[in-house]
Amino acid sequence: MTIADANQISDRIVAAVHNDDDIEDILDALVVVFTFFVSTLDCPHCRKQAIRALKLSLAGMLTRANAAAARRVAPGERAQTCH
Numbered sequence: 001m002t003i004a005d006a007n008q009i010s011d012r013i014v015a016a017v018h019n020d021d022d023i024e025d026i027l028d029a030l031v032v033v034f035t036f037f038v039s040t041l042d043c044p045h046c047r048k049q050a051i052r053a054l055k056l057s058l059a060g061m062l063t064r065a066n067a068a069a070a071r072r073v074a075p076g077e078r079a080q081t082c083h
């Protein structure tokens, strides 16, 4: 699996999501999908490694998500917060 392979699959997943789907529902669904595919790994060590890899990616995920969100905010506008 290459990054290009992963990007092609993620593009197909994003294309399957509808614009009017609730973002929290989408995030919950992605967790369900991740869990399902981890469960399809035959080896328990590989399942554990997949979960460990997800944990390790979380800090970088927040950094990339914040950067992507900042790019969507128009210059001079403040990012919207709900808390």
Ligand SMILES: [Zn+2]
Residues within 6 Å of the ligand: 043, 044, 045, 046, 047
């Ligand atoms: Zn294994």
